Amino acid sequence: MNLAEGVQFISLGILGVLMLVAALGVVLLSNIVYSAFLLGLVFVSISGLYILLNAGFVAAAQVLVYVGAVNILILFGIMLVNKREDFQPISKAWVGKAATGAVCLGLFTLLSSMVLATPWQLSTATPAGENAIEIIGLHFFSDFLLPFELASVLLLMALVGAIILARREYIPDYEPEDEQKVLTLRERPRELVATSSDNQEM
DSSP states (O other), X not given: OOHHHHHHHHHHHXXXXXXXXXXXXXXXXXXXXXXXHHHHHHHHHHHHHHHHTTOHHHHHHIXXXXXXXXXXXXXXXXXXXXXXXOOOXXXXXXXXXXXXXXXXXXXXXXXXXXXXXXXXXXXXXXXXXXXXXXXXXXXHTTTTHHHHHHHHHHHHHHHHHHHHHHTOOOOOSSOOSSSOOSSSOOOOOOOOOOOHHHHHHO
């Protein structure tokens, strides 16, 4: 093993450990803002793995799209949500947790079977080099057109959801008697104006 291979091996280990620790922080931390920041760290670690695979365009797209757009959108959605509304306890919350655990276990099993079934061998094909972007564009709009459009719809749904959460108004469950209402302004009493017909009758 020469110096370049050793640096790549150490970089792979550091990025892998950093990505796993950050992903565990996203799931286990109770503060949702910290979880969002750690999600950005996960995306940056993945872009580093792409750089080790000589996929510079994919690494740049990872940083620009996920770190610079999706993660910032999530942070704006979190920080703009009105925090004055307390969360109510949900009855039978264990059902949702059990369903989430089952979905995560199914995804882990699917990914593990895919990893074990894939022949991990170095490709002998000629590197694309400067034509990599053109080849990626051709695959995006031919073989992977449907996943590409579905990803666009997913990003649009995330944008609309963040806007809806940010614009949600705080509506209290009860109206205090000794305090003025927050959301509505008191209407000024209107003065009756006499019309011409009323003046003639008078």
